[in-house]
Amino acid sequence: MLHVVNLLPFVLAALMLMIRKKLRFHMGWIVLPLPAALFLYFLTKIPAIQSGDKLVDSVSWMPSLGIDITLVLDGLSLIFVLLITGIGALVVLYSIYYLQKQSEGIRQFYIYLLMFMGAMLGVVLSDNLMVLYGFWELTSISSFLLIAFWHRRERSRYGAMKSMLITVFGGLAMFAGFNLLYVMTGTYSIREIVAQAGTLTDNAMFIPAMLLILLGAFTKSAQFPFHIWLPDAMEAPTPVSAYLHSATMVKAGIYLVARLTPLFAGQSEWFWLVSLTGLFTLIYGSFQAIRQTDLKALLAYSTISQLGLIMSLLGLGSAAAFFAGTEEAIFYSMATTAALFHLINHAVFKGSLFMVVGIIDHETGTRDLRKLGGLMSLMPVTFSVAVIGAFSMAGMPPFSGFLSKEMFFTSVLNIRGFDILSSGFWMQVFPVIAWLASVLTFVYSMILVFKTFGGKLKQDKLDKTPHEAPLGLLLSPVILISLAVVFAIFPDLVSVPLIEPAVASIHTGLLAPGATFGVSIHFWHGWTPEIFMTLGVITVGVLLYKGYGRLRVLDREASGRNVLNRMYDGSVHLLEKGSRRLTDAYMTGSNRHYLLYIFSFMIIALLAVLMREPGISFGMEHYAPLSLYETVVVAIMLLAAFAVPFAKSRVNAILFTGAAGYMVTLLFVLFRAPDLALTQMIIETVSVILFLLCFRYLPKLKKPKEPLRFKLPNLVIALGVGITMTFIALAAMGSSPFEPISEFFLKESYHLAGGKNVVNVILVDFRGFDTLFEIMVLGIASLAIYGLIHLRMEADLPQPQ
């Protein structure tokens, strides 16, 4: 059943292709029932999951590689599939009113969105790492397509490219990490890998695998310093930003970290990396968010910051693994509960805030904070949604964000007692940074609400007269944001059925069988330190909001100076320019240069092998005695060859080459090769005649006016080749480990083939195929010569004289 569920979005996406482009009604209505139905389907699974069951569905795909499409629905996956389908349905509903029916590419929009939905369901349901990776990259690709939906805009293409490069970079690192896990465990199944968790920690590949997988998770979930793609992805249509870049895709990394926590938790590297990266992203994102003037950019940095919060909570929660089996494990696992609760809350309020921004953009024509103001009375419903969303984001009562913020504070305060890694001081840092980040979060949440809706209307800066959005556009954010209120008042609605089984699937093996985590979130805990921290956040936050215009650090105009973005742009530019320069430097277009590379490589490679190889001997014992006659012939041949480079005229050069060739003929005679001598003489004669026939048409051989720096490298390389070949010849003659097979030819030539001239018998009988193709070579060469001389494109080439 899970397979069908996972496949349905893809099937519908394929069917969308067959729908007529122009419909009488909006295409989104066709899409809407699917996520809604899937949401209801997953809701019915809650009781089974709550009682500790898992839905497992497996189809064999590539059994020889250990890759099967195994889908598992457990507590952790359930939260994610509900988010994906639920918010998916609301986003589709919102997009129906947001995107014009006639606007171009609306069909593609829904096809990409359905592809994304299916891929995301696949990511959170897959039990097989390779299948998970496949779906993971599919989310990257569909996200790329959606960001560049308005592909005629330069910024959209830039943002899509950037997010693609960064997330695929991380995805590939993750792929490598997955394969390391496979090498260690012999399986791609997450459940089977987790079952071997304790036995892997000493493996040399364990830490590299962890780092590579974290790289994938951090890039996808926009953790520092890989967060830079997210603000640029805001060029996507707002429903996409709401769905992909706040509620679902950016949580894929969170999901991966949570999913692999049973494997890696208990490693101090994991604890520090996850929690400190998250914490730094939290404070950095919230600081940057204050400085933005674009509403979507503000929300993007806010998303980065909140993702950091969830990530750091997952890191803190992994501390529980150090105390497996004791009461303290439950104590530290509180952080995981907080992470999951905030995950849900964040999806709820961030989704609705994006939709609110979309409405403002839709109704006023701008998202610029400097142009907005005074919309409170004009857009009361939108304002209410924005207030609830922003206050929930800031962690104010009575909204659900308050509860998760309190739990966050509890977790960072608890972690102070975690001294197993003997780093007492650093543990104190957690609450301080967490508190500071909360203050900043409070400030940008207030900016979001009061700079947009408060103050005076600046009608002269707006293109449209703002008014309240139509009902359809308001429906989704209102539904979403009411959840923030409901979850705040009745937190057990989510904590008992959803979070408890999810915590159980993250912290496997911490509980005695049959026990539950007893997750219960209360609205009011009494006068705890967390309450005083929240009061402090409000006080300092209000002061900061009042005075932030005077603080230079928070200067909005200065927010354009983003070092990380410039570093990214610079490195992309540098890579491109560097490769071009490198290629230009060695691909000169000059034949001679390429020949120089080839010959130098040949010399270096061959000489290096000759030097390193100890077995090569230069034995001289088998050499034939030197005789005067042959020596003289060799000397004449060499003299003739020497004369060629120095020849002053063409005829001389040709004749010297011919002379060298005739000396070779003589050598063949002396070395008892009559057939060779015959052939060589004929061919040398024909060649010389050919050369002499042609040379009249060739230019005068100019005395080469090549400068010394041209000649010298040529000479060095040429000498190198000559010396190398001499050494190779000597080395090859010195050692002959095998008997030659020529005895066979000499013995059997007459018996088997009936010929006494062994060379000819070899050519036409024993190795006749060589001859066949040699004839073909000659045939092809003559055809080509004929073609060269007789065929030409009339227009291209000048006529021969």
Next chain:
Amino acid sequence: MELLMAVAVGILFTIGVYLILSKSLLRIVLGTSLLTHGVHLLLLTMAGLKKGSAPVLGKADTYVDPLPQALILTSIVISFGVTAFYFVLAYRSYQALGTDEIDSIKEDKE
């Protein structure tokens, strides 16, 4: 004898490569021709020199290795075909382009 031949082959290679690296097409063709001679002599030498009479069966006791000779014969014919083709190519390109300087036959960059 083999030592002398090895050095001679080295020298033929040196001159051949030096000519191939020059600018004039004619010199390049002549260079390949010298290089070919070097290769053929190398093949012949590597089988050992003067170990018997010519490989035509008769009354002799030992014969020289016939296999390298068959290989060289094939190679001579092929290199002749290729050299002839090169030569005509050089002739045609000079006719069409008006130069035999290898560096000026570069394709224009733009």
